[in-house]
Amino acid sequence: MQNLVILAGNVGATPETRSTQGGTKITQFSLATSRPKRDSEGKILKDADGRRVEDTEWHRITCFNGVGKTVAQYVDKGQKVMVRGRIHYTRWTDNENIERYGVEIIADEVTFLSRGRQQQGATQNQDDLDDDVPF
Known part of the structure; x- marks a missing residue:
């Protein structure tokens, strides 16, 4: 059996990085996921303007080492x-x-679905990123 989670959503705040006493870097951020609210018959609820009403959940995401470094550098x-x-x-x-x-999600991979921060001064090309970090 495997403990596997896949979430896609919007980052709630700029990621924060800290270090343990042993020197391990830990980067954390919040992630919002949404789904449409439904009535008792399963129909999607709409507001007065005809827009879907959504139910949003917040998740705490924790990244270590190379993944955390990339997230801290590029995610906003x-x-x-x-x-x-x-x-x-x-x-x-x-x-x-x-x-x-x-409860938290320990991230093995973070894939960028939209553009985030660019490195200060110039854009970095893909060769400058850690080879072992999916992005």
């Missing part, structure tokens, strides 16, 4: 991306001794 808020990875559940106890739960 509003960009459309496709993420392929796995679901990761976490459990911890906070400072007030309350047990908390979380």
